Amino acid sequence: MRLKKGVALLYFIILFISIFGISTLSKYKSSSKANQTIETASFKIKLNEDTKLTQSIDLKNTITPNNYSDKYLMPGTNGNISLVLDFSEVDVSTDYTISLGKLDLPNNLQLYIDDTFTTEFTSLNDIYDINDSKTHTHNIYWKWHYKTDEESNKDDNNFMNKDLSIPIIIKANQKIGGGN
Amino acid sequence: MKIKTLVILSIFIIIAFISINSFSTSTYSNYKKEFNVDVNTHSEDIICNVEIDNPNTYISKDGWAYFKVIVKNYDEDNNITKVPIKYNVAVTNEKESNASYRYLDSFGNKNDFSKELITQDYTFKADEKKEQTINIEVKTNSMKSEQVNFKVDVNCYQTEK
Numbered sequence: 001m002r003l004k005k006g007v008a009l010l011y012f013i014i015l016f017i018s019i020f021g022i023s024t025l026s027k028y029k030s031s032s033k034a035n036q037t038i039e040t041a042s043f044k045i046k047l048n049e050d051t052k053l054t055q056s057i058d059l060k061n062t063i064t065p066n067n068y069s070d071k072y073l074m075p076g077t078n079g080n081i082s083l084v085l086d087f088s089e090v091d092v093s094t095d096y097t098i099s100l101g102k103l104d105l106p107n108n109l110q111l112y113i114d115d116t117f118t119t120e121f122t123s124l125n126d127i128y129d130i131n132d133s134k135t136h137t138h139n140i141y142w143k144w145h146y147k148t149d150e151e152s153n154k155d156d157n158n159f160m161n162k163d164l165s166i167p168i169i170i171k172a173n174q175k176i177g178g179g180n
Numbered sequence: 181m182k183i184k185t186l187v188i189l190s191i192f193i194i195i196a197f198i199s200i201n202s203f204s205t206s207t208y209s210n211y212k213k214e215f216n217v218d219v220n221t222h223s224e225d226i227i228c229n230v231e232i233d234n235p236n237t238y239i240s241k242d243g244w245a246y247f248k249v250i251v252k253n254y255d256e257d258n259n260i261t262k263v264p265i266k267y268n269v270a271v272t273n274e275k276e277s278n279a280s281y282r283y284l285d286s287f288g289n290k291n292d293f294s295k296e297l298i299t300q301d302y303t304f305k306a307d308e309k310k311e312q313t314i315n316i317e318v319k320t321n322s323m324k325s326e327q328v329n330f331k332v333d334v335n336c337y338q339t340e341k
Contacts, residue, residue, distance in 0.1 A: 008186060011186065012189075015190060015193060041211070043211040043213065045213050045215075047215045047217070053213070053214065053215055053216065054215075054216050054217075054218070055215065055216070055217045055218070056217070056218050056219075056220060057217060057218070057219045057220075058219075058220065058221055059219050059220065059221035060221050060222075062219075067340040067341060068263075068264065068338070068340055068341055069224075069262070069263070069264070069306060069341055070341075071262070072224040072262040072263070072306070073221050073222070073223045073224060074223060074224050074262075074263050074338060075338060076338070076340070081219055083217070092211060094211075101216075146338075159223055160223055160224070160225040160226070161222070161223060161224065161225035162222065162223050163220065163221070163222050164220065164221050164222070164223055165218055165219065165220040165221075166218075166219040166220070167216065167217070167218055167219070168216075168217040168218075168219060169214065169215070169216055169217075170214065170215040170216075170217065171212070171213075171214045172212065172213045172214070172215075173210060173211070173212050174210035174211035174212070176210065
């Protein structure tokens with residue numbers, strides 16, 4: 001009985017040593033060191049020529065020709081918010097999305113993906129491939145429709161002489177499996 | 181110890197070893213970046229101020245008493261409207277008055293006397309300080325002087341530039 005226990009214990013010791021290993025040094029040993037440097041990949045995305053993570057755009061500066069005003073925001077005006085992503089200092093393929101934060105806008109002020117103001121903008125997904133063009137430009141078109149029905153008048157008047165904001169969020173992630 | 185137990189324990193140790201090695205290797209997060217862009221602005225409002233000039237002494241060349249409606253596209257602080265405006269002036273009788281009204285503007289536009297007067301539409305451009313004076317003549321059927329109560333409405337609304 002004792003012998004059997006002894007054998008079992010010996011077995012476990014051998015098993016443990018062979019699996020987890022205990023570093024042993026032979027009498028003759030050698031080790032080498034080397035100082036190396038490696039350059040990690042760059043991920044400096046620029047938005048509208050700026051690397052700042054928080055940016056501001058005045059909607060008035062995005063107004064495009066219309067029949068009501070070239071300078072001021074009011075019903076009837078429209079425009080184009082241009083988002084230029086520069087990947088020239090990005091060494092990895094990148095997935096990115098452009099989406100909107102919480103909106104508090106006049107009912108008649110809407111956002112579109114096209115300059116004919118047909119298809120509404122909600123969000124956008126795109127990919128930068130390292131073999132791609134380094135600049136991606138995305139436009140969000142907006143239009144404050146000029147409507148003269150009573151409900152529109154009332155709503156537009158509620159937003160007269162007010163601060164308006166359109167929060168836009170751009171998230172970019174390194175693309176897995178996008179290397180060269 | 182039974183061989184069966186021995187085998188089971190051995191397998192357990194081997195599995196434990198493999199699991200530890202699978203999860204203990206270094207993991208690397210990928211690059212991430214998030215931009216927050218606040219597109220903001222301030223919407224404009226209409227500035228359309230009205231002044232009634234009625235000293236009760238104005239008499240037109242046709243002999244009718246008249247008052248002046250002066251419409252301005254700027255306010256007391258000289259802020260000029262940034263919104264192009266279209267407007268007209270409406271005059272109606274109040275209480276039990278029964279007068280008729282006729283307007284005459286600086287361009288010579290006028291209408292016939294009527295109990296409810298609405299002028300033609302006028303416009304003001306944005307960013308140009310302007311005012312328009314419209315004379316409103318008042319006529320009653322009685323041949324004597326009487327008090328006339330009336331209401332003036334100036335309807336201003338945004339128009340094309």
